[in-house]
Amino acid sequence: MTSPRKTQRRTGVARILLGPHPSEFAPPRPTGHRYRCGACLTTYGPATTLRGAHDLRAEHRRKKHGGGVPDGEEIMSPPPLRLRDIRTSDIVGSVVVFAVLAILIYVRNF
Numbered sequence: 889m890t891s892p893r894k895t896q897r898r899t900g901v902a903r904i905l906l907g908p909h910p911s912e913f914a915p916p917r918p919t920g921h922r923y924r925c926g927a928c929l930t931t932y933g934p935a936t937t938l939r940g941a942h943d944l945r946a947e948h949r950r951k952k953h954g955g956g957v958p959d960g961e962e963i964m965s966p967p968p969l970r971l972r973d974i975r976t977s978d979i980v981g982s983v984v985v986f987a988v989l990a991i992l993i994y995v996r997n998f
């Protein structure tokens with residue numbers, strides 16, 4: 889049995905030279921919508937839109953189940969994006985770019 893992965897943290901010179909340890913990064917968010925057929929135990933996708941996942945479902949139903957509805961099928965969607973999912977560095981970078989652009993526009997107009 890494997891134990892859950894522990895997060896390691898680099899400190900001091902190791903952090904400066906090597907940056908954060910890869911285990912410090914959050915796992916990637918699941919993207920796209922997926923269709924899972926409970927009868928075939930197969931997952932299709934990802935589709936970029938919910939409509940795309942519905943199209944995958946309709947195509948699978950038609951090709952593999954003669955248009956019938958298999959038991960246990962589901963459409964899995966990624967969780968909604970929350971503000972805390974956005975890295976602080978991305979927020980700071982966006983604010984800095986916006987501020988620079990606003991200053992440039994202000995200076996050019998006067």
Ligand SMILES: [Zn+2]
Pocket residue numbers: 925926927928929948952953958
């Ligand atoms: Zn199926």
